[in-house]
Amino acid sequence: MPALRELQSAFLRAMFGPDEPELLTAIAGDGLLPEARLQIYRHHVMTSLTDALQATFPVVCRLVDERFFRYAADAYIRHYPPAAPCLFEYGAHFPAFLAAFPPCRHLEYLTDVARLEWAMNTAWHAEVCAPLDPAELGSLAPHDVAQLTFQFDPSVTLLDSPWPIDQIWRVHQSAEEVYDPVDLNAGGVSLEIRRWEDDIGFRRLAPAIYAFRTTLATGHPLAMAAEAALAVSQEFDCVAALHELLTDGVVIGFTL
């Protein structure tokens, strides 16, 4: 009789691989083949993990159709089985996996749609934080302002793509046939995904604003963010951009 640890290791291998004779001899048939009994568990493990991925990536699933999605998910689960029991956190590598998965590598926008869905999932489960009160910045000396850094709300993801992934996402909100297909040559987008009150949403940012916020979100000071934005567009208005940053609830704190 196998010790518990060996039995569980063998069971784990059997969930992702073929039946092992030693494990089968430890299973009572009770009128069925041990293989058939083991298969019930294998089926449930794979199905429930696939369902979890489908719940997080519903638009990706509609884009490739459910049968292909389940095929890709099966391969993903074998490469990256979950390391922890909270399944809303499972699937972080799925966008990158899709980009490298040969049968769908030609669908170049797919991985960015997956990144958008992952960002929305992250926002949904991120901690609820109070936005920064702009009055807290009122006492700063003007020469300090350039060195300000900001802490972004944990629900925020900034994401750009050469494809109109926001439109692709919107027209695939239901399983119904899409009659108004997205023009894939319509150009790329720079998106901000975050919690908006009790809901999750995203919006397009102008390229300079995107450069400004991305620089700040990665921990760089205001002066550097302004430079990055000006490099994108000479029209960039730093005062207006800072005002919007402080009033639309996207930052929760600052350091000097």
Added chain:
Amino acid sequence: MVYMRTSAKLGVGIGLRAPHVAEVQTTRPAIGWLEVHAENYMGEGAPLAALERLRANYPLSVHGVGLSLGSAEALDNRHLSRLQRLITRLEPVLVSEHLSWSIAGSIYLNHLLPLPYTEETLVVVAQHVMYTQEVLQCRLLIENPSSYLRFTHSAIPEPEFLGELVQRTGCGLLCDVNNIYVSCYNLGGDPVAYLDALPARAVGEIHLAGHAVNDADGQAILIDDHGAPVSDAVWALYDHALARFGPVSTLIEWDTNIPALPVLCAEAHTAERFMQRTEEAGYAGVA
């Protein structure tokens, strides 16, 4: 150790699932209590905020599915501390987990997998239950799993294994009546004898759910999919459980093919009628 009350009579509750959260909040259906899966609320975002609002209106039970008390390896301390934080925040009236395992080699299999019932397993599970109760500072209710196989070296019948676990750890039991029916059907066994073999005073909660009948190599096998109304056979077994355990807090679970909320509540009201009948019949209660 500070034990939470597990003897409170909560009546009949429902397992709260995501599609029903908003409707329960706005319509406040007449049900006794709500139970949630701990792992769905370990984020800090909207789901937890919604649950904190519901807490004002319903007693809450936290039902873990991911602790893997039966794993030969050590418990996942990060997961346990997240469970502890959730319990501190929600102050549930009941906290439960399963007699099963789902983690091996730090891989989580998302299923309540079967254990061999041996002395070795008993030592492992008892250690993990005691450690968990100490960290959470509350009494755990341990649920009997639904099973599709048994191991040839399983030497201890499941209800006796659970009874011994209660003895060694002071835990309570969550008696899933549908799981007893499903396991006894699939592995051969008498569900009434199973119920009779459980230590009645330890039972602090009952689960009810529907199951599916599948075909495996030409033989019927029951799948615990929580995807249908409670079957007549399981209602009959519930009646027997009430007669034996008293009007224990009972929960209806429905996880696949999730119906409209009123359908789920109607199922809870059916359970209430069984419970009232037991009380009218003058159940004396276990002291």
